[in-house]
Amino acid sequence: MVYRIHFTVQDLARTRVAEAPMPLHELELAARALQSRSQPARLDAWRHRARAQLSAQARVALALMPAVGCSPGFLSPTKVGAVEELLEQVRSTPRERVRANLQETAHCHPSLPAWTRRLADDASLFAELCTGLSDLHTCLLAPHSAQFTESLAVDRTLRLQQLLTGGVEQLLTQANPQWMRWNPPVLEVRMVNGADRDLYLDGEGFLLIPSMFCTRAIVTDGRPVSVSYPACPDQCPSELTALASVPGQARSSGVSMLLGRTRTTVLATIAEHQGCSTKELATRAGIAPASASEHATVLREAGLIRSLRHRNSMLHSLTPLGLVLLNASGGGREAV
Structure with a gap:
Protein backbone atom coordinates (compact mmCIF):
# COMPACT_ATOMS: atom_id res chain seq x y z
CA MET A 1 0.00 0.00 0.00
CA VAL A 2 1.19 3.52 -0.70
CA TYR A 3 0.80 7.20 0.08
CA ARG A 4 0.17 9.07 -3.16
CA ILE A 5 1.43 12.65 -2.92
CA HIS A 6 -0.06 14.82 -5.66
CA PHE A 7 2.01 17.71 -7.04
CA THR A 8 0.91 20.83 -8.88
CA VAL A 9 3.27 23.00 -10.92
CA GLN A 10 3.55 25.30 -7.89
CA ASP A 11 4.49 22.35 -5.67
CA LEU A 12 7.27 21.29 -8.04
CA ALA A 13 8.64 24.83 -7.97
CA ARG A 14 8.58 24.75 -4.15
CA THR A 15 10.17 21.32 -3.73
CA ARG A 16 13.35 21.54 -1.65
CA VAL A 17 15.81 19.60 0.49
CA ALA A 18 16.17 20.42 4.19
CA GLU A 19 19.03 22.87 4.54
CA ALA A 20 20.04 21.98 8.11
CA PRO A 21 19.50 19.26 10.74
CA MET A 22 16.12 19.00 12.49
CA SER A 145 25.65 14.68 16.24
CA ALA A 146 28.83 15.32 14.22
CA GLN A 147 28.17 12.27 12.05
CA PHE A 148 24.57 13.38 11.66
CA THR A 149 25.53 16.86 10.49
CA GLU A 150 28.18 15.52 8.11
CA SER A 151 25.90 12.86 6.67
CA LEU A 152 23.20 15.42 5.90
CA ALA A 153 25.72 17.80 4.32
CA VAL A 154 27.02 15.08 2.01
CA ASP A 155 23.50 14.02 1.02
CA ARG A 156 22.43 17.62 0.40
CA THR A 157 25.42 18.07 -1.93
CA LEU A 158 24.29 15.06 -3.95
CA ARG A 159 20.63 16.18 -4.09
CA LEU A 160 21.54 19.70 -5.22
CA GLN A 161 23.73 18.20 -7.93
CA GLN A 162 20.79 16.06 -9.06
CA LEU A 163 18.57 19.14 -9.07
CA LEU A 164 21.07 21.09 -11.17
CA THR A 165 21.66 18.34 -13.73
CA GLY A 166 18.24 16.71 -13.96
CA GLY A 167 15.75 19.04 -12.28
CA VAL A 168 13.07 18.08 -9.78
CA GLU A 169 12.30 14.91 -11.73
CA GLN A 170 15.77 13.48 -11.13
CA LEU A 171 15.69 14.60 -7.51
CA LEU A 172 12.40 12.80 -6.78
CA THR A 173 13.37 9.75 -8.83
CA GLN A 174 16.74 9.15 -7.18
CA ALA A 175 16.28 10.34 -3.60
CA ASN A 176 14.97 7.00 -2.29
CA PRO A 177 14.07 4.62 -5.16
CA GLN A 178 13.60 1.62 -2.84
CA TRP A 179 10.65 3.27 -1.10
CA MET A 180 9.59 6.15 -3.37
CA ARG A 181 8.51 6.13 -7.02
CA TRP A 182 7.96 9.26 -9.09
CA ASN A 183 5.00 8.75 -11.39
CA PRO A 184 4.33 12.34 -12.58
CA PRO A 185 2.57 14.22 -11.12
CA VAL A 186 2.36 11.80 -8.18
CA LEU A 187 5.06 10.65 -5.78
CA GLU A 188 4.21 7.16 -4.50
CA VAL A 189 5.66 6.28 -1.09
CA ARG A 190 5.52 2.62 -0.04
CA MET A 191 4.16 2.20 3.51
CA VAL A 192 5.01 -0.73 5.79
CA ASN A 193 1.91 -0.20 7.92
CA GLY A 194 -0.44 -0.84 5.00
CA ALA A 195 -1.72 2.73 4.86
CA ASP A 196 -3.30 3.79 1.57
CA ARG A 197 -3.94 7.48 1.17
CA ASP A 198 -3.89 10.44 -1.20
CA LEU A 199 -2.20 13.66 -0.08
CA TYR A 200 -2.66 16.87 -2.05
CA LEU A 201 0.00 19.52 -1.61
CA ASP A 202 -2.25 22.32 -2.91
CA GLY A 203 0.63 24.55 -3.94
CA GLU A 204 2.29 24.63 -0.51
CA GLY A 205 5.38 22.74 -1.67
CA PHE A 206 7.22 19.63 -0.58
CA LEU A 207 10.24 18.99 1.65
CA LEU A 208 12.76 16.14 1.45
CA ILE A 209 14.54 15.45 4.76
CA PRO A 210 17.70 13.30 4.66
CA SER A 211 18.21 11.28 7.84
CA MET A 212 21.00 9.23 9.37
CA PHE A 213 18.62 6.95 11.28
CA CYS A 214 15.71 6.60 8.87
CA THR A 215 15.62 3.07 7.42
CA ARG A 216 12.83 3.55 4.86
CA ALA A 217 10.56 6.51 3.99
CA ILE A 218 8.56 8.40 6.61
CA VAL A 219 5.77 10.77 5.53
CA THR A 220 5.00 13.73 7.78
CA ASP A 221 1.62 15.21 6.96
CA GLY A 222 2.33 18.80 7.92
CA ARG A 223 2.64 22.02 5.98
CA PRO A 224 4.58 21.53 3.91
CA VAL A 225 4.26 17.76 3.58
CA SER A 226 7.67 16.14 4.02
CA VAL A 227 9.27 12.76 3.45
CA SER A 228 12.29 11.60 5.42
CA TYR A 229 14.64 9.12 3.75
CA PRO A 230 18.04 7.48 4.47
CA ALA A 231 20.86 9.94 3.72
CA CYS A 232 23.36 8.43 1.28
CA PRO A 233 23.05 4.90 2.76
CA ASP A 234 26.05 3.68 0.77
CA GLN A 235 28.17 6.41 2.38
CA CYS A 236 27.14 5.82 6.01
CA PRO A 237 29.31 3.90 8.48
CA SER A 238 28.63 0.17 8.57
CA GLU A 239 27.55 0.52 12.19
CA LEU A 240 26.97 3.44 14.55
CA THR A 241 29.58 2.57 17.13
CA ALA A 242 32.46 4.98 16.52
CA LEU A 243 31.95 8.53 17.64
CA ALA A 244 33.06 11.43 15.48
CA SER A 245 36.68 12.45 15.79
CA VAL A 246 37.56 15.10 18.37
CA PRO A 247 40.25 17.79 18.33
CA GLY A 248 42.73 15.69 20.29
CA GLN A 249 42.76 13.16 17.46
CA ALA A 250 43.73 15.67 14.79
CA ARG A 251 47.43 14.83 14.89
CA SER A 252 47.05 11.07 14.34
CA SER A 253 49.45 9.14 12.11
CA GLY A 254 47.02 9.43 9.18
CA VAL A 255 46.94 13.22 9.44
CA SER A 256 50.72 13.47 9.58
CA MET A 257 50.73 12.39 5.91
CA LEU A 258 49.07 15.68 5.02
CA LEU A 259 51.76 18.12 6.16
CA GLY A 260 52.60 19.50 2.75
CA ARG A 261 51.81 22.74 0.94
CA THR A 262 49.90 21.31 -2.03
CA ARG A 263 47.77 18.97 0.01
CA THR A 264 46.89 21.76 2.43
CA THR A 265 45.86 23.87 -0.57
CA VAL A 266 43.62 21.03 -1.77
CA LEU A 267 42.04 20.64 1.68
CA ALA A 268 41.47 24.39 2.01
CA THR A 269 39.95 24.50 -1.47
CA ILE A 270 37.46 21.78 -0.58
CA ALA A 271 36.60 23.64 2.63
CA GLU A 272 35.87 26.80 0.64
CA HIS A 273 33.94 24.99 -2.12
CA GLN A 274 32.02 22.14 -0.48
CA GLY A 275 30.72 19.62 -3.01
CA CYS A 276 33.23 20.57 -5.70
CA SER A 277 34.11 17.98 -8.36
CA THR A 278 37.67 16.73 -8.92
CA LYS A 279 37.89 18.80 -12.11
CA GLU A 280 36.75 21.93 -10.30
CA LEU A 281 39.12 21.16 -7.43
CA ALA A 282 42.05 20.92 -9.83
CA THR A 283 41.17 24.23 -11.48
CA ARG A 284 40.74 26.13 -8.23
CA ALA A 285 43.86 24.63 -6.62
CA GLY A 286 45.95 25.22 -9.74
CA ILE A 287 47.05 21.60 -10.18
CA ALA A 288 46.51 18.84 -12.74
CA PRO A 289 43.30 16.76 -12.48
CA ALA A 290 45.34 13.59 -11.88
CA SER A 291 47.16 15.29 -9.01
CA ALA A 292 43.89 16.57 -7.55
CA SER A 293 42.47 13.04 -7.66
CA GLU A 294 45.55 11.62 -5.95
CA HIS A 295 45.52 14.20 -3.16
CA ALA A 296 41.78 13.77 -2.66
CA THR A 297 42.30 10.02 -2.26
CA VAL A 298 44.88 10.54 0.49
CA LEU A 299 42.67 13.09 2.25
CA ARG A 300 39.71 10.72 2.06
CA GLU A 301 41.70 7.77 3.44
CA ALA A 302 42.83 9.98 6.33
CA GLY A 303 39.21 10.87 7.11
CA LEU A 304 39.59 14.57 6.27
CA ILE A 305 37.17 14.65 3.35
CA ARG A 306 34.29 12.53 2.13
CA SER A 307 33.77 11.88 -1.58
CA LEU A 308 30.53 10.93 -3.26
CA ARG A 309 30.18 9.68 -6.82
CA HIS A 310 27.55 11.39 -8.97
CA ARG A 311 27.40 10.08 -12.52
CA ASN A 312 30.95 10.49 -13.85
CA SER A 313 32.12 12.92 -11.18
CA MET A 314 33.41 12.66 -7.62
CA LEU A 315 32.08 15.39 -5.31
CA HIS A 316 34.24 16.28 -2.30
CA SER A 317 33.20 17.69 1.09
CA LEU A 318 35.07 18.44 4.31
CA THR A 319 34.61 16.21 7.39
CA PRO A 320 34.70 17.45 11.02
CA LEU A 321 38.25 16.08 11.35
CA GLY A 322 39.30 18.03 8.25
CA LEU A 323 37.89 21.19 9.80
CA VAL A 324 39.82 20.48 13.02
CA LEU A 325 43.08 20.20 11.08
CA LEU A 326 42.48 23.43 9.18
CA ASN A 327 41.60 25.27 12.39
CA ALA A 328 44.67 23.87 14.15
CA SER A 329 46.97 24.92 11.29
CA GLY A 330 45.41 28.33 10.85
CA GLY A 331 43.27 27.28 7.88
CA GLY A 332 45.24 29.26 5.29
CA ARG A 333 46.94 28.11 2.13
CA GLU A 334 50.29 29.30 3.47
CA ALA A 335 49.91 27.49 6.78
CA VAL A 336 52.48 24.75 6.14
Whole structure:
Protein backbone atom coordinates (compact mmCIF):
# COMPACT_ATOMS: atom_id res chain seq x y z
CA MET A 1 0.00 0.00 0.00
CA VAL A 2 1.19 3.52 -0.70
CA TYR A 3 0.80 7.20 0.08
CA ARG A 4 0.17 9.07 -3.16
CA ILE A 5 1.43 12.65 -2.92
CA HIS A 6 -0.06 14.82 -5.66
CA PHE A 7 2.01 17.71 -7.04
CA THR A 8 0.91 20.83 -8.88
CA VAL A 9 3.27 23.00 -10.92
CA GLN A 10 3.55 25.30 -7.89
CA ASP A 11 4.49 22.35 -5.67
CA LEU A 12 7.27 21.29 -8.04
CA ALA A 13 8.64 24.83 -7.97
CA ARG A 14 8.58 24.75 -4.15
CA THR A 15 10.17 21.32 -3.73
CA ARG A 16 13.35 21.54 -1.65
CA VAL A 17 15.81 19.60 0.49
CA ALA A 18 16.17 20.42 4.19
CA GLU A 19 19.03 22.87 4.54
CA ALA A 20 20.04 21.98 8.11
CA PRO A 21 19.50 19.26 10.74
CA MET A 22 16.12 19.00 12.49
CA PRO A 23 17.16 17.45 15.83
CA LEU A 24 13.81 16.45 17.32
CA HIS A 25 12.50 15.08 14.02
CA GLU A 26 15.69 13.03 13.70
CA LEU A 27 15.23 11.91 17.30
CA GLU A 28 11.85 10.42 16.43
CA LEU A 29 13.43 8.56 13.50
CA ALA A 30 16.18 7.28 15.81
CA ALA A 31 13.52 6.13 18.30
CA ARG A 32 11.74 4.26 15.51
CA ALA A 33 15.01 2.66 14.37
CA LEU A 34 15.81 1.62 17.94
CA GLN A 35 12.59 -0.41 18.13
CA SER A 36 12.83 -1.83 14.63
CA ARG A 37 14.72 -4.94 13.53
CA SER A 38 15.76 -3.59 10.16
CA GLN A 39 19.39 -3.17 9.06
CA PRO A 40 20.91 -5.31 11.85
CA ALA A 41 24.47 -5.09 10.47
CA ARG A 42 24.47 -1.30 10.59
CA LEU A 43 22.30 -0.61 13.63
CA ASP A 44 22.30 -3.54 16.06
CA ALA A 45 25.50 -2.52 17.88
CA TRP A 46 24.05 0.96 18.36
CA ARG A 47 20.71 -0.50 19.48
CA HIS A 48 22.39 -2.71 22.08
CA ARG A 49 24.38 0.17 23.57
CA ALA A 50 21.46 2.61 23.53
CA ARG A 51 18.97 0.23 25.18
CA ALA A 52 21.36 -0.34 28.06
CA GLN A 53 21.52 3.43 28.70
CA LEU A 54 17.82 4.33 28.56
CA SER A 55 16.48 6.05 31.68
CA ALA A 56 12.96 5.42 32.98
CA GLN A 57 11.89 8.83 31.68
CA ALA A 58 13.41 8.10 28.26
CA ARG A 59 11.30 4.95 28.07
CA VAL A 60 8.22 7.07 28.74
CA ALA A 61 9.02 9.20 25.69
CA LEU A 62 9.89 6.11 23.65
CA ALA A 63 6.43 4.69 24.27
CA LEU A 64 4.95 7.48 22.12
CA MET A 65 7.30 6.82 19.17
CA PRO A 66 6.51 3.34 17.80
CA ALA A 67 8.63 1.59 15.19
CA VAL A 68 5.68 1.67 12.78
CA GLY A 69 2.76 4.08 12.86
CA CYS A 70 2.28 7.69 13.87
CA SER A 71 3.35 9.62 16.93
CA PRO A 72 2.08 12.89 18.45
CA GLY A 73 3.22 15.78 16.28
CA PHE A 74 4.15 18.07 19.19
CA LEU A 75 6.99 15.70 20.20
CA SER A 76 9.00 15.92 16.98
CA PRO A 77 8.59 19.20 15.08
CA THR A 78 10.21 19.36 11.66
CA LYS A 79 12.14 22.46 12.66
CA VAL A 80 15.74 23.59 12.47
CA GLY A 81 17.26 24.88 15.68
CA ALA A 82 19.24 24.18 18.83
CA VAL A 83 18.05 21.13 20.75
CA GLU A 84 17.54 23.12 23.97
CA GLU A 85 15.34 25.68 22.22
CA LEU A 86 13.26 23.00 20.50
CA LEU A 87 12.80 21.09 23.76
CA GLU A 88 11.62 24.30 25.41
CA GLN A 89 9.05 24.70 22.63
CA VAL A 90 7.79 21.18 23.36
CA ARG A 91 7.50 22.01 27.06
CA SER A 92 5.38 25.06 26.24
CA THR A 93 3.03 23.22 23.88
CA PRO A 94 -0.58 24.35 24.53
CA ARG A 95 -2.51 21.60 26.29
CA GLU A 96 -5.25 21.82 23.65
CA ARG A 97 -2.73 20.81 21.01
CA VAL A 98 -1.37 18.00 23.19
CA ARG A 99 -4.90 16.65 23.60
CA ALA A 100 -5.68 16.95 19.86
CA ASN A 101 -2.40 15.29 18.79
CA LEU A 102 -2.96 12.38 21.17
CA GLN A 103 -6.48 11.85 19.83
CA GLU A 104 -5.15 11.79 16.27
CA THR A 105 -2.39 9.36 17.26
CA ALA A 106 -4.84 7.00 18.99
CA HIS A 107 -6.58 6.33 15.65
CA CYS A 108 -3.45 4.75 14.12
CA HIS A 109 -1.77 3.63 17.36
CA PRO A 110 -4.53 1.92 19.39
CA SER A 111 -2.06 0.47 21.90
CA LEU A 112 -1.10 3.83 23.39
CA PRO A 113 -0.31 3.48 27.12
CA ALA A 114 -3.20 4.24 29.45
CA TRP A 115 -1.30 7.09 31.11
CA THR A 116 -1.48 9.12 27.88
CA ARG A 117 -5.13 9.89 28.70
CA ARG A 118 -3.89 12.05 31.60
CA LEU A 119 -0.99 13.66 29.74
CA ALA A 120 -2.71 16.88 28.64
CA ASP A 121 -4.02 17.65 32.15
CA ASP A 122 -1.28 16.29 34.42
CA ALA A 123 1.55 18.86 34.58
CA SER A 124 3.97 16.57 36.43
CA LEU A 125 3.41 13.74 33.96
CA PHE A 126 3.95 16.08 31.02
CA ALA A 127 7.16 17.38 32.65
CA GLU A 128 8.36 13.77 33.04
CA LEU A 129 7.68 13.17 29.35
CA CYS A 130 9.71 16.25 28.37
CA THR A 131 12.59 15.14 30.61
CA GLY A 132 12.41 11.75 28.93
CA LEU A 133 12.59 13.38 25.50
CA SER A 134 15.76 15.20 26.56
CA ASP A 135 17.23 11.98 27.99
CA LEU A 136 16.35 10.15 24.80
CA HIS A 137 18.23 12.74 22.74
CA THR A 138 21.27 12.44 25.00
CA CYS A 139 21.24 8.67 24.60
CA LEU A 140 20.32 8.15 20.96
CA LEU A 141 21.40 11.19 18.99
CA ALA A 142 23.84 13.43 20.86
CA PRO A 143 26.84 11.04 20.66
CA HIS A 144 26.49 11.02 16.87
CA SER A 145 25.65 14.68 16.24
CA ALA A 146 28.83 15.32 14.22
CA GLN A 147 28.17 12.27 12.05
CA PHE A 148 24.57 13.38 11.66
CA THR A 149 25.53 16.86 10.49
CA GLU A 150 28.18 15.52 8.11
CA SER A 151 25.90 12.86 6.67
CA LEU A 152 23.20 15.42 5.90
CA ALA A 153 25.72 17.80 4.32
CA VAL A 154 27.02 15.08 2.01
CA ASP A 155 23.50 14.02 1.02
CA ARG A 156 22.43 17.62 0.40
CA THR A 157 25.42 18.07 -1.93
CA LEU A 158 24.29 15.06 -3.95
CA ARG A 159 20.63 16.18 -4.09
CA LEU A 160 21.54 19.70 -5.22
CA GLN A 161 23.73 18.20 -7.93
CA GLN A 162 20.79 16.06 -9.06
CA LEU A 163 18.57 19.14 -9.07
CA LEU A 164 21.07 21.09 -11.17
CA THR A 165 21.66 18.34 -13.73
CA GLY A 166 18.24 16.71 -13.96
CA GLY A 167 15.75 19.04 -12.28
CA VAL A 168 13.07 18.08 -9.78
CA GLU A 169 12.30 14.91 -11.73
CA GLN A 170 15.77 13.48 -11.13
CA LEU A 171 15.69 14.60 -7.51
CA LEU A 172 12.40 12.80 -6.78
CA THR A 173 13.37 9.75 -8.83
CA GLN A 174 16.74 9.15 -7.18
CA ALA A 175 16.28 10.34 -3.60
CA ASN A 176 14.97 7.00 -2.29
CA PRO A 177 14.07 4.62 -5.16
CA GLN A 178 13.60 1.62 -2.84
CA TRP A 179 10.65 3.27 -1.10
CA MET A 180 9.59 6.15 -3.37
CA ARG A 181 8.51 6.13 -7.02
CA TRP A 182 7.96 9.26 -9.09
CA ASN A 183 5.00 8.75 -11.39
CA PRO A 184 4.33 12.34 -12.58
CA PRO A 185 2.57 14.22 -11.12
CA VAL A 186 2.36 11.80 -8.18
CA LEU A 187 5.06 10.65 -5.78
CA GLU A 188 4.21 7.16 -4.50
CA VAL A 189 5.66 6.28 -1.09
CA ARG A 190 5.52 2.62 -0.04
CA MET A 191 4.16 2.20 3.51
CA VAL A 192 5.01 -0.73 5.79
CA ASN A 193 1.91 -0.20 7.92
CA GLY A 194 -0.44 -0.84 5.00
CA ALA A 195 -1.72 2.73 4.86
CA ASP A 196 -3.30 3.79 1.57
CA ARG A 197 -3.94 7.48 1.17
CA ASP A 198 -3.89 10.44 -1.20
CA LEU A 199 -2.20 13.66 -0.08
CA TYR A 200 -2.66 16.87 -2.05
CA LEU A 201 0.00 19.52 -1.61
CA ASP A 202 -2.25 22.32 -2.91
CA GLY A 203 0.63 24.55 -3.94
CA GLU A 204 2.29 24.63 -0.51
CA GLY A 205 5.38 22.74 -1.67
CA PHE A 206 7.22 19.63 -0.58
CA LEU A 207 10.24 18.99 1.65
CA LEU A 208 12.76 16.14 1.45
CA ILE A 209 14.54 15.45 4.76
CA PRO A 210 17.70 13.30 4.66
CA SER A 211 18.21 11.28 7.84
CA MET A 212 21.00 9.23 9.37
CA PHE A 213 18.62 6.95 11.28
CA CYS A 214 15.71 6.60 8.87
CA THR A 215 15.62 3.07 7.42
CA ARG A 216 12.83 3.55 4.86
CA ALA A 217 10.56 6.51 3.99
CA ILE A 218 8.56 8.40 6.61
CA VAL A 219 5.77 10.77 5.53
CA THR A 220 5.00 13.73 7.78
CA ASP A 221 1.62 15.21 6.96
CA GLY A 222 2.33 18.80 7.92
CA ARG A 223 2.64 22.02 5.98
CA PRO A 224 4.58 21.53 3.91
CA VAL A 225 4.26 17.76 3.58
CA SER A 226 7.67 16.14 4.02
CA VAL A 227 9.27 12.76 3.45
CA SER A 228 12.29 11.60 5.42
CA TYR A 229 14.64 9.12 3.75
CA PRO A 230 18.04 7.48 4.47
CA ALA A 231 20.86 9.94 3.72
CA CYS A 232 23.36 8.43 1.28
CA PRO A 233 23.05 4.90 2.76
CA ASP A 234 26.05 3.68 0.77
CA GLN A 235 28.17 6.41 2.38
CA CYS A 236 27.14 5.82 6.01
CA PRO A 237 29.31 3.90 8.48
CA SER A 238 28.63 0.17 8.57
CA GLU A 239 27.55 0.52 12.19
CA LEU A 240 26.97 3.44 14.55
CA THR A 241 29.58 2.57 17.13
CA ALA A 242 32.46 4.98 16.52
CA LEU A 243 31.95 8.53 17.64
CA ALA A 244 33.06 11.43 15.48
CA SER A 245 36.68 12.45 15.79
CA VAL A 246 37.56 15.10 18.37
CA PRO A 247 40.25 17.79 18.33
CA GLY A 248 42.73 15.69 20.29
CA GLN A 249 42.76 13.16 17.46
CA ALA A 250 43.73 15.67 14.79
CA ARG A 251 47.43 14.83 14.89
CA SER A 252 47.05 11.07 14.34
CA SER A 253 49.45 9.14 12.11
CA GLY A 254 47.02 9.43 9.18
CA VAL A 255 46.94 13.22 9.44
CA SER A 256 50.72 13.47 9.58
CA MET A 257 50.73 12.39 5.91
CA LEU A 258 49.07 15.68 5.02
CA LEU A 259 51.76 18.12 6.16
CA GLY A 260 52.60 19.50 2.75
CA ARG A 261 51.81 22.74 0.94
CA THR A 262 49.90 21.31 -2.03
CA ARG A 263 47.77 18.97 0.01
CA THR A 264 46.89 21.76 2.43
CA THR A 265 45.86 23.87 -0.57
CA VAL A 266 43.62 21.03 -1.77
CA LEU A 267 42.04 20.64 1.68
CA ALA A 268 41.47 24.39 2.01
CA THR A 269 39.95 24.50 -1.47
CA ILE A 270 37.46 21.78 -0.58
CA ALA A 271 36.60 23.64 2.63
CA GLU A 272 35.87 26.80 0.64
CA HIS A 273 33.94 24.99 -2.12
CA GLN A 274 32.02 22.14 -0.48
CA GLY A 275 30.72 19.62 -3.01
CA CYS A 276 33.23 20.57 -5.70
CA SER A 277 34.11 17.98 -8.36
CA THR A 278 37.67 16.73 -8.92
CA LYS A 279 37.89 18.80 -12.11
CA GLU A 280 36.75 21.93 -10.30
CA LEU A 281 39.12 21.16 -7.43
CA ALA A 282 42.05 20.92 -9.83
CA THR A 283 41.17 24.23 -11.48
CA ARG A 284 40.74 26.13 -8.23
CA ALA A 285 43.86 24.63 -6.62
CA GLY A 286 45.95 25.22 -9.74
CA ILE A 287 47.05 21.60 -10.18
CA ALA A 288 46.51 18.84 -12.74
CA PRO A 289 43.30 16.76 -12.48
CA ALA A 290 45.34 13.59 -11.88
CA SER A 291 47.16 15.29 -9.01
CA ALA A 292 43.89 16.57 -7.55
CA SER A 293 42.47 13.04 -7.66
CA GLU A 294 45.55 11.62 -5.95
CA HIS A 295 45.52 14.20 -3.16
CA ALA A 296 41.78 13.77 -2.66
CA THR A 297 42.30 10.02 -2.26
CA VAL A 298 44.88 10.54 0.49
CA LEU A 299 42.67 13.09 2.25
CA ARG A 300 39.71 10.72 2.06
CA GLU A 301 41.70 7.77 3.44
CA ALA A 302 42.83 9.98 6.33
CA GLY A 303 39.21 10.87 7.11
CA LEU A 304 39.59 14.57 6.27
CA ILE A 305 37.17 14.65 3.35
CA ARG A 306 34.29 12.53 2.13
CA SER A 307 33.77 11.88 -1.58
CA LEU A 308 30.53 10.93 -3.26
CA ARG A 309 30.18 9.68 -6.82
CA HIS A 310 27.55 11.39 -8.97
CA ARG A 311 27.40 10.08 -12.52
CA ASN A 312 30.95 10.49 -13.85
CA SER A 313 32.12 12.92 -11.18
CA MET A 314 33.41 12.66 -7.62
CA LEU A 315 32.08 15.39 -5.31
CA HIS A 316 34.24 16.28 -2.30
CA SER A 317 33.20 17.69 1.09
CA LEU A 318 35.07 18.44 4.31
CA THR A 319 34.61 16.21 7.39
CA PRO A 320 34.70 17.45 11.02
CA LEU A 321 38.25 16.08 11.35
CA GLY A 322 39.30 18.03 8.25
CA LEU A 323 37.89 21.19 9.80
CA VAL A 324 39.82 20.48 13.02
CA LEU A 325 43.08 20.20 11.08
CA LEU A 326 42.48 23.43 9.18
CA ASN A 327 41.60 25.27 12.39
CA ALA A 328 44.67 23.87 14.15
CA SER A 329 46.97 24.92 11.29
CA GLY A 330 45.41 28.33 10.85
CA GLY A 331 43.27 27.28 7.88
CA GLY A 332 45.24 29.26 5.29
CA ARG A 333 46.94 28.11 2.13
CA GLU A 334 50.29 29.30 3.47
CA ALA A 335 49.91 27.49 6.78
CA VAL A 336 52.48 24.75 6.14
